[in-house]
Amino acid sequence: MRMNEWAVRFGEASDGDPAIGAMAKDFTCTYLYDMGSEKAIIEMVDGKVYRINISPGPMDAYDFALRASAETWREFARPVPKPMYHGIWAASFRKDLKIEGNTLVLMQNLRNITLQFELLRKTGVPV
Template identity: 75%
Template sequence: MARYFTCRYLWDMGAAKVIVDVRDGRVHSINTDPQPLDAYDFALRASAATWREFAKPVPEPMYHGIWSASFRRDLKIEGNILVMMQNLRNFTVQFELLRKVGVPV
């Protein structure tokens, strides 16, 4: 589905931060202890409560996707979002996997 999707993105969950490195559409590595100078292309930043709502199997209204939360809740999308927009479907699938595996906050 996204064989040209190559980037690094940060999920900032307050106390926990994760950098996911995607190469050619596959997750290459997950950095669960990123340092301040670790590189990434774009970031999604939100409170721990927002991430917990995202991770519910059936989230409350306005927590069902990144766009709704960025308009009405505390989610911020920062950085070079062009790569995210070019591969939005694949990124959305990866994001929605949080509902199966949970979040570390």
């Protein structure tokens, strides 16, 4: 799957998710998915995907980043992932996922970030 196709699928899945929609009126932040060869900055405003930057430059801002190898991202995206790939905390403790940046913003939006992360099982990943 190409990066631009993934961005459209991910944005539509997030904006159409009823749980995110029900809880996300204050879900406003910007974060990076670093998948090794591919990166995307997701900008959320009031619970909707405002923009997905699929070609981020080194000076493009974000609040926090989730960085892992392509292999880890592919495992996250499986319909039933292996143990320790089922969520960001498990993978950060046992696998190669790194959480960087303003973790306060991550924690303030944790439920919605978790729901979006789980959408990868529906949308797949571009790596």
